[in-house]
Amino acid sequence: MREMIATRDAYGKALVALGEREPRVVVLDGDLSSSTKTGMFAKRFPDRFFNMGIAEQNLMGTAAGLAAAGKIPYASTFAIFASGRAWEQVRQSIAYAELNVKIVATHSGVTVGEDGGSHQSVEDISLMRSIPGMTVIVPADAVETEKVIMEIARHKGPMFVRLGRTKVPVVFENGCDFAIGRASTIAEGTDVAIIAAGVMTAKAVDAGAKLSAMGIHARIINMSTIKPIDEAAIVHAAEQTGALVTAEEHSIIGGLGSAVAEVVVKNCPVPVEFVGIRDTFGTSGSSEELLEYFGLTASHIMASAERAIKRKKQG
Amino acid sequence: MKAVALDESRSPDTTQQTLTVDRRLEQKATAIRIDIVKMLNFARSGHTGGSLSCVEILVELFYEQMRHDPGNPALPSRDRFILSKGHAAPALYAVLADAGYFDKKELLTLRKLGTVLQGHPDSKKTRGIEVSTGSLGQGLSMGVGMALGLRIDRLDSRVYVLLGDGELQEGQVWEAAMSSAHYGLDNICAIVDRNGLQIDGAVEDIMNIEPLPDKWKGFGWNVITVDGHSFPSLRSAFRVARSVQGKPTVIIAKSLKGKGVSLFENKVHYHGVPPTDEELKIALEELTSCGR
Known part of the structure; x- marks a missing residue:
C-alpha cells in the first residue's frame, strides 16, 4: 500500500x-x-x-x-x-x-x-x-x-x-528529478502510451500494471509540466507506440489532453483517447466517489488504452 | 544623471523663489500639453481628455516630489509611480521623455507597430515604466505590493498611484484601499484625477462615486482635496501626505478634462478621440500663446 x-x-x-x-x-x-x-x-x-x-x-x-x-x-x-x-x-x-x-x-x-x-x-x-x-x-x-x-x-x-x-x-517513493518542461517516464512500453498528470498519474500507474498482466505493455508518462509541454516526449511516445491516452482531473476542453493533441496532430497523427471531465460541472460527493462518477479511474484508463490500440490497428 | 531632489532637501522657499518655480512648472506643463496633442494627432488614436487633465499632477510629481534618476531607472531608493489610469499614457510618456528616460523622438511613434510606446503603459517595453497597466482598477493593488516590498527592505521610498475618477467604479480599487489601510501603508499616496467625465458621460450620471472623500475616509485613508491644476496646492498636499503616519493618503485632485485647450475642455467626446489636423492647429495656437 x-x-x-x-x-x-x-x-x-x-x-x-x-x-x-x-x-x-x-x-x-x-x-x-x-x-x-x-x-x-x-x-x-x-x-x-x-x-x-x-x-x-x-x-x-x-x-x-x-x-x-x-x-x-x-x-x-x-x-x-x-x-x-x-x-x-x-x-x-x-x-x-x-x-x-x-x-x-x-x-x-x-x-x-x-x-x-x-x-x-x-x-x-x-x-x-x-x-x-x-x-x-x-x-x-x-x-x-x-x-x-x-x-x-x-x-x-x-x-x-x-x-x-x-x-x-505517493508515486515517487524513491524520489524524482523534476525539471520544468520535462516529462518523466515511469514505465516503458510500446503498445500504448498513457500520459497523465496530477492525481491521475497514480491511476495511470495502476492501469499500466493491470494492462501488463493482460499482456499489454503501456508506457506511463507523468506530464507534470503542461506548459511548456515536453513535445519531444509526446512525439517519441506517438512514434514508438502509435496510440495515446491522456488522463487528467480536468475538463478535456483545454487541459492536458488538448495540449497533447495539439502536439500530436501537428507532428505525428495517431489515435488519442481522452480520460477527463466531459464539458460538465462537478458535484457534491466524496473525492473517491467523484473520481468514479466522472470516470477518472484506472479501469477507465485501461478501457481507453484498449480503444486506442484498437483504433491504431484499424488505422 | 542627477536625481531630482526631494523638496524637503531644498532650502525654505521664499515667495519669490516659489513664484519662479511655479512659473517654470507652468511652462513645463504647457510644453508637455503641446507634446501630448502632437503625439495623439500623429498616432491618429488615443485619449486626449484624460491625458490633458493630469499634466500638473505628473509634472509636480516628476519635477518636484519624486526621488528618481532617469539615468538609472532601477535605482533601489527611487520613489515609484504607477499610472493606474493607463489610458493617460501619452501624458506620462511626454513627461518621461522630457525628464530624459528616452529620446523625445520616440514620442511620435506612439501606438505604431514596433513602438516602445504602447497604447497603454508596458513595463517590458518602456524605460521608466514600473508596471503594466491599462485594464482599469489594477494599479493600486500593485502599489500595495510595492509598498509592502519597500517596507520589508526598510526603504523609505514612496509609491504614487494615479487613478481616474471613473476608474473608482472598479471594485478592486476598494479591495486595494481596504488593504492599504489595514497594513498601515503610509508610504502610499494615491491621486484621483477628478475630472468628472468618463467615456459614456458624466461620472455622476453613469455610476455616481460620491460622497468620495467620505468613502476614502471610511476605508481608513487620510483625504486631501485640492485644485488639480494648481502647483502650490498639489505641492502642499504631497508634503502633508509625506508627514502622515500609519495610514495612506489620497489626494482628490479636482481637474478639468481636456485642460489647456478650450476646444477639448470638459467635453466627453474627447475622452478617447485624438485631435484632427485642424483641431491640432487650434490647440497649438492656444497652447503656444499661453506658453509665452
Whole structure:
C-alpha cells in the first residue's frame, strides 16, 4: 500500500523549507491559509506573509507589486478563485509584465469533494494555459510537489502550480528529478502510451500494471509540466507506440489532453483517447466517489488504452 | 544623471523663489500639453481628455516630489509611480521623455507597430515604466505590493498611484484601499484625477462615486482635496501626505478634462478621440500663446 499525502500538505512543508533558504520569498493568501497550508509559512515567517482577506483580485495585484519590488511572491488560494475570479489580474498585472509571481492553487478539480461544483475548478489548466508566457505545472504527488515548489523559485517568470485537497498516493517513493518542461517516464512500453498528470498519474500507474498482466505493455508518462509541454516526449511516445491516452482531473476542453493533441496532430497523427471531465460541472460527493462518477479511474484508463490500440490497428 | 531632489532637501522657499518655480512648472506643463496633442494627432488614436487633465499632477510629481534618476531607472531608493489610469499614457510618456528616460523622438511613434510606446503603459517595453497597466482598477493593488516590498527592505521610498475618477467604479480599487489601510501603508499616496467625465458621460450620471472623500475616509485613508491644476496646492498636499503616519493618503485632485485647450475642455467626446489636423492647429495656437 502506497503512502497517502495531500499535495497541499507537501506545499506547506516545502514553503517553510524554501523560506529558510530564500529570503526573497513572500507568501500571500486569501483567508484560506489553513486550507492551502500557507499557514505553516505564516507561523514561521510572520513578516513575510500577507493575508489579503477574501479579495483575490487584489491578492494577485499585490503579488505583482511585490514581484516588481524584487520579491518572489507565492500567491495561494483555491484553484477556482486563482484562475477564475482573478483571471484578468493574473493576465494584466502579472503575466503581461512577465512578473515573477508563483501562483500555487490548491483544491483543484473534483477531489475538492463535498463542497460541490461551485468550488471544483475543472477549467483552471485551460484558463491559465491560454495566457501567453504562463508556465503551468500539475505535480503528481507529495514528493514531486516539494521538488516543484523549490525548483520554481529558481526560475523567473509567472507560473501556476495546481495542487489538490485530498490525500493521494505517493508515486515517487524513491524520489524524482523534476525539471520544468520535462516529462518523466515511469514505465516503458510500446503498445500504448498513457500520459497523465496530477492525481491521475497514480491511476495511470495502476492501469499500466493491470494492462501488463493482460499482456499489454503501456508506457506511463507523468506530464507534470503542461506548459511548456515536453513535445519531444509526446512525439517519441506517438512514434514508438502509435496510440495515446491522456488522463487528467480536468475538463478535456483545454487541459492536458488538448495540449497533447495539439502536439500530436501537428507532428505525428495517431489515435488519442481522452480520460477527463466531459464539458460538465462537478458535484457534491466524496473525492473517491467523484473520481468514479466522472470516470477518472484506472479501469477507465485501461478501457481507453484498449480503444486506442484498437483504433491504431484499424488505422 | 542627477536625481531630482526631494523638496524637503531644498532650502525654505521664499515667495519669490516659489513664484519662479511655479512659473517654470507652468511652462513645463504647457510644453508637455503641446507634446501630448502632437503625439495623439500623429498616432491618429488615443485619449486626449484624460491625458490633458493630469499634466500638473505628473509634472509636480516628476519635477518636484519624486526621488528618481532617469539615468538609472532601477535605482533601489527611487520613489515609484504607477499610472493606474493607463489610458493617460501619452501624458506620462511626454513627461518621461522630457525628464530624459528616452529620446523625445520616440514620442511620435506612439501606438505604431514596433513602438516602445504602447497604447497603454508596458513595463517590458518602456524605460521608466514600473508596471503594466491599462485594464482599469489594477494599479493600486500593485502599489500595495510595492509598498509592502519597500517596507520589508526598510526603504523609505514612496509609491504614487494615479487613478481616474471613473476608474473608482472598479471594485478592486476598494479591495486595494481596504488593504492599504489595514497594513498601515503610509508610504502610499494615491491621486484621483477628478475630472468628472468618463467615456459614456458624466461620472455622476453613469455610476455616481460620491460622497468620495467620505468613502476614502471610511476605508481608513487620510483625504486631501485640492485644485488639480494648481502647483502650490498639489505641492502642499504631497508634503502633508509625506508627514502622515500609519495610514495612506489620497489626494482628490479636482481637474478639468481636456485642460489647456478650450476646444477639448470638459467635453466627453474627447475622452478617447485624438485631435484632427485642424483641431491640432487650434490647440497649438492656444497652447503656444499661453506658453509665452
